[in-house]
Amino acid sequence: MSTLTDWITAISTAATTLGGAIVFLIGRNEKLPLIEPQAHRYTDGPRKGFVRVSLQMTNKIPEALAISRIKVRYPRGAALHEANRVADRAGIWKEFPATDSAESIDYNYEIAKSSREPPVPEVLRAAIFYLSGIPDNVQEIKVSFCLSSSARTIENRRLTVTAKVQTT
Structure with a gap:
């Protein structure tokens, strides 16, 4: 028994x-943020051949989050370019890919706390960068990045997101 x-x-x-x-x-x-990836392929103009990637973030915790070390997982061989923003004479911000490229970039981007007043504008919640060297037949990309929080609730967590490539 x-x-x-x-x-x-x-x-x-x-x-x-x-x-x-x-x-x-x-x-x-x-505790992880809500991530909405978007990717747009440019077929003409000065950004022809580039894919613009936007990672829209919605922070769910009352701590600032930091994104670092972005790397392309698929397709292999794609180059990363940081997004440069410049204001013209009229004060309108224009965005274009940087000339420097790499397989991975140290992207120091901070997502504001969820309890911030007034609410965080959408522009400040998006990590934006460009990819080049992506064949025309590729319809999906995978990007990974490290995420950490200011109070160390989330410590260097590597996340991978997938985005469908839309042609514009």
């Missing part, structure tokens, strides 16, 4: 431990 109770105890202990681990893993992802 003691063997049966030992087995019941062992099974209930394992179930309790497994349940706690599952709750921990589910709760860990609740």
Whole structure:
């Protein structure tokens, strides 16, 4: 009879431990921001051949988040270019890809706290960069980046997002 109770105890202990681990893993992802990737391929004009990638972020925690170390996972061999912004004489901001390119870039971008007043403008919630060297038949890209928070709730977590490439 003691063997049966030992087995019941062992099974209930394992179930309790497994349940706690599952709750921990589910709760860990609740702290991550909502990420909406968008990719647009330019077919004419000065940005012909480039794909503009925009990662729209919605922070869900009351801490500032930082994005760093962006890398292209698919397609292999694509080059990353930072987005340069320049104001013209009329004060209108124009955006264009930087001439320097690399396989990965150190992108120091901060996403504001969710509790910030007034609400964060959409322009300040997007990490924007360009890709080159992507064949015309590629309809999907994968980009990974590191994410961390100011209070270390999230520490250097590498995330990968997939975006469908739209032609503009």
